[in-house]
Amino acid sequence: MREYDYVVVGHLTVDELWSDAGVKLRLGGAASYGSVFASGLGLSSVVVTKVGEDFPQQYTEYLRSMGVDLSGLARSQHPTTRFRIFLREASVVASMVCRSAPILAADIAHFRGKVIHLGPVAGEIPSETVFQARENSEVLALDLQGILREFGASGELKLNPARLEPLRGISLVAHANWSEAVAATGIGDPVLSAKILMKTFGLAAVTMGADGAIVAGHEGTLRVGAVKLQGS
Structure with a gap:
């Protein structure tokens, strides 16, 4: 089992930022922000994620340049999770364009962390993966965002508290x-x-x-x- 100070689990994403100035692409997801921050503190950090063959090479190069271990990155037949974010004067409106494959308990079984941070963005972490992360960590942190989120047929986002039920008591x-x-x-x-x-x-x-x-x-x-x- 590989041991780290910080293990972050969740989809790396490609975010489309739409504004009056046009469309820009950026690397997104809690897995990207958290791993870079932890590495900057001098901690050993690894990302456990799934992306598609469409995931830009410059993003993996950037993460490696920041000291992030990408041994937990797996390529999926599904496309990379992608969000379309409309930047308006008074609000930000987001929808999901596509979603990559779920991250299963087996995907994290060989990673142990002093801290495991579960940072789902699109329901990609099933409850079995949460239980496995609990076993593999001293401290387990969970962003509720990607558990609560549900997406409609057109990618529109809503929050459903019933999705937390399988995790109560952990x-x-x-x-x-x-x-x-x-x-x-x-x-x-x-x-x-x-x-x-x-x-x-x-x-x-x-x-x-x-x-x-x-x-x-x-x-x-x-x-x-x-x-x-x-x-x-």
Whole structure:
């Protein structure tokens, strides 16, 4: 079994950014952001993912140049997961164009991490994979985003809290943004929704952009301010 400080599991994506200026492509997915950040901290990091033959070579070269181990990257007959994101003045509207193959328990069986971060974006991580990740990690973190998401025939996105049911009671760190926390709990107050998620999973973080985050554990609840970058 290969051991790492940080293992991130989830689809690497190709994101189409549509705006008045035209269309730009970028590398997306929590697996890309998380692995690069962890590697930048000097941690050994590996991505476990599935992409299609259409996945751009420059993206793999970029990740390797940042020190990310890609031994967990598998090529699928399915195309790479792709999102179409419309950037508007007051909002961002996203839809899914196509989705790659699911990441199965067998795909992560030989990877062990001090931290395993499950970062699904399109329902690609089944519950069996979550159970396997729990066995292979000291700390397991899960982004609820890609579990909650459902996609219609035209790729339109909605959040379905029923998709969390198979995972209830698993000890992990649950992360959701404010809208995802509302969808998961039915509660608009971020503190209360974080507490509900904590009771379900053990530890929970609800992020609120510039308003910071709420972290809830059995010992209490903490409000964390957002870091203000110079010039912002």
